[in-house]
Amino acid sequence: MTITLKQDGNISRLVLDDSTRRNTLTVSMLEDMNAALEEAGSGHRTSVLELRGSGDVFCAGIDLDACHASNANTVALLTGLSKAIRRLRRLPQVVVAGVQGAAIAGGSALLTGCDFCCVEAEAKLGYPVTRVGLSAAVSVPTLQGKIGAAATRGLVLEGRVINGREAVALGLADQLAESRAELDELTEARCQNLAAKPPNALKTTKAWLNELESAGDDLVLDAALQRSLDTAVHSEASEMLEKNWIQKRTAS
C-alpha cells in the first residue's frame, strides 16, 4: 500500500507513503487515497485529518510517465486527483496538511482542498505543468478560493515554482516552518489544538464555509476537470511530455 491511514485519538492521520518515488501520485495511489478519505470521512469519529507525505517530499505531482504512456492513464490520474480534492474539501474533519520538500502540481492541487497548511520555508510549490502541455485547470476553482483571482492567474499561467514563504504570502499555505523539525512540530501542535475544540462547532463551521464557497461545487469542479482532460488529450501534450519530460529525464 502506498497510502496509510491511522486513527489516533481524535485525529485521523493519512500519509502518502511512497517516498522512493517522492510520493508521485499514481493511478493506484489515488484510488487508495480516495478510499482512505472515504473511510476516514464515514468511519472515523475524529474531528481532524492530518495529511502528510513520508520521506523528504510531500508530493511530486501526478505520474507523468503514466501520462506519457497512455491517454487512459492521464484521464484516470486527473479524475482521481479531482476526486481527492473534493473528498478533502467535503470531509467532516478539518484537514491539516504539512508540506516538506515539495508539493508540485498535483501536490499543490491537493493542498487547495485542505483547510490548513503548514509549509517548510524552502519547499517548492506551484504548477509548472504548461511546459509539459498540461493545464492546472482542475485545481483552479479551489486555488482561486484560497489565493484570489489575480494570484491564481499568475501562478497557473506562468507555471512559476514558488517557495514556502511565497506560498504563505499568497495564501496557498498559512503557516511557515523554518525547518523539517519545526514543520513536524507546528503541524502536530495545530492538529492537537483543533482536536481539542468542540467537534460539532468545528464540523458545522466547515460545512457552512463549504456551502458559502461555490468553488467546491461539483458543477464547477466537473467543468474544471474537463478543461484539464481536454488539454491532456491534445496532441500538444504528448509532444511536450516527450520533449520536456521523457527526454530531459533520460538525459539527466
Add this chain to the structure above:
Amino acid sequence: MKRELVSLTKNGGVARVGLKRPESRNALCATMIDELSSVIAEVESDAELRVVVLEGEGKSFCAGMDLKGVRDDPSAMGGMLEGLAQVSVRIRTLSIPTIARVQGAAIGGGCGLLAICDFAITHPEARIGYPEVDLGICPAVVAPWLIQKIGAGKARSLLLAGGTMNGAAALDHGLVDECVPFEMLDEAVERRTKRILAGGANAVRVTKEWLNELEGDKIRQDVLKGGQLSASVIQGEEAQERIRQLWKD
C-alpha cells in the same frame, strides 16, 4: 424609540454611532441590537449624512455577544444571533461609507461589526478575532462577510482555528485597514473621515451603492441563513456546556 445603549450624534455630515455599555465592554445584548438597528434606520433616512463612524465607549470596542446576561436562556441567545445577522445586513447596505474605530477588543460578534464596515482602524495591542468555535459556537453570521473581506481561504483558516490575535496581526490578515499607535487612533479616524468628506457626496454615495449592488442579494440571504444556523448551534448541548463552563463557580 428611546435609546440608552446605543447613541447617535450627527455633526457636519458625520454620524457617530456609539455602543454605550462600557461596564460590559459593550457586549451586545438584545436591547442593544434593537437600538443599533433603530440608529441605523435613522442614519438611512438622513440624506445629509455622508459617513458613519462606529465606535464603543470605554476600554473596548465590543467584546462580542453578551452571553452572560442570557446564560440560562439558550433561545434568547439564538434570537440575539438572528438579530445581529439582520442588523449586520442593514449596516452593510447603508449608502454611505462606514468606519469602525476599534480600541481594546473586537471579539466574536464585535469582530463581526468590524468586518462589515468599509474601513476598520485599530491599534497594535487590541484583541481581535473569532473564538466562536472554542465555545462550541458556529461563526456563521460573520462567515459570508469575512470571506468577502479577506478571501475564502483566509476566512476558512481564521474561523476554524478560533482564538484571537492582536491588532498588528489583524492588519496582516486584512481584517483591519490601519493599525496605528493607540494615542493616534482618533487622528487616524479623523483623517479617514475627512478624506471621505473631501470626495463628492454624490460620487461616494453612488460608488458605495454600486459596491453593494455588485455584492448582490445572495450574501445577504447567506448572512440571514447564517443567523439561523448559528442560533441552532448555540442552543445545542455542546455549546451550552462550554458556555456554562465560562461562569462556573
